[in-house]
Amino acid sequence: MIKVIVCDDQEIVCQGLRTILNNDPQIEVVATAHDGIELIPFVEKLQPDLILMDLKMPVMNGVQATQHIHQSFPHIKILILTTYDDEEWLFDAIRSGASGYLLKDTPASSLIQAIKGTVSGETYLDPAVAGKVLSSISEPRQSPLKKSSIQLSDREMEVLQLMARGLVNADIARELYLSEGTVRNYTSAIFTKLGVNDRTQAVIAALRHGLVNLDI
Numbered sequence: 001m002i003k004v005i006v007c008d009d010q011e012i013v014c015q016g017l018r019t020i021l022n023n024d025p026q027i028e029v030v031a032t033a034h035d036g037i038e039l040i041p042f043v044e045k046l047q048p049d050l051i052l053m054d055l056k057m058p059v060m061n062g063v064q065a066t067q068h069i070h071q072s073f074p075h076i077k078i079l080i081l082t083t084y085d086d087e088e089w090l091f092d093a094i095r096s097g098a099s100g101y102l103l104k105d106t107p108a109s110s111l112i113q114a115i116k117g118t119v120s121g122e123t124y125l126d127p128a129v130a131g132k133v134l135s136s137i138s139e140p141r142q143s144p145l146k147k148s149s150i151q152l153s154d155r156e157m158e159v160l161q162l163m164a165r166g167l168v169n170a171d172i173a174r175e176l177y178l179s180e181g182t183v184r185n186y187t188s189a190i191f192t193k194l195g196v197n198d199r200t201q202a203v204i205a206a207l208r209h210g211l212v213n214l215d216i
Contacts, residue, residue, distance in 0.1 A: 002026055002119050005042055007033045007065065008054040008081075013104075017052065017081075020108050027115060036060025036068065043069055048076060049119050053098070055082040055089055063092045070097025074197070077118045081111070085128050091204075099200050100124035121168045123200045150193055150209065157211070159186045164203045164212040 006017045006029055014032035021027045030046050033039035035057040043051065051069065055062035066078050080093050080101045090101055099118050102111065103126045114124040152160065155176075162172045169183045176183070191197065194205045206212045 001028050002050060002115065003028055003030045003046065003048040004050050004052055004115065005029070005031045005033065005039065005046065005048045006052045007036070007039045007057070007062070008052075009034045009057040010054075013054070021052075021112065021115070024112050027112065036062070036065030039065055040068065043073060043076065047073070050077040050079055050115055052081050052115070053078050055080060055084055055093065063089070063096050066093060066098050067096035070197075079114060079118050079124070081106070085126070090129055094200055094204055097197065097201075099198060101129050102126045103128060117166075117168075121199060122166050123163075123203055124166075125200075150211065152190065152193060152211070156186050156190050156193075159183060160190055160202065160206055161212045163187070163190075163199055164206055 004021060004027055006014050006021075008014050008017070011034070014034070018029040018032060021029050030048060031042040033042055037059045039051070039060075042048075053062045053066060057065075060068075062080065062082070066080075069076060069078060074097070077099045078097060080098045081104055082089065082101075083104050085103055093101060100114060100123055102114055102124060106114070106126065118124055158176060159172055162175055167175065169180050169187065172178070173180045173183045178186075187199075190202055194202050196202045196205055203212075
């Protein structure tokens, strides 16, 4: 059973998401909160597998709450669900530790799939958001980080490319005929070399620096 906490400042949204998610036999909404301050005690007590996080909330917004929770409980996945698709919210959320970013017009079936996939280690970006990421990457940047300055081995590059395609460690292991433990070691080395903490940040960094190609 995947334990989920929903955090949104609108009660009707919280209740609607609770109803939708609890209809899936593998998901249980164990609590709802309306801002980051209200959320944190629930997280400490219930230790959910995933938090479905809104962004624009009073008292403590979703970015601030994501940063606090990711620092204190890095094993808990945070999936952003918001109406905001601008780059500022997106990159702030990713930098703060969000594992994925979806818009509220996402179909219920896709949301459920994203929750299950995120808990399994996959990365989910709404297509509209992903398009903005790619547009941002194509714009001129100050002091760009060159490929040559990131010393990834050929195998690490292969793992990173598959990671960018959304494959989890088990899938990467099958694709490259490696053990999952070896893939985890490569993933850890990639995070260190890119200066990131999780898969989503690694994919964003790789896209920004032209290390991988991602067809949206």
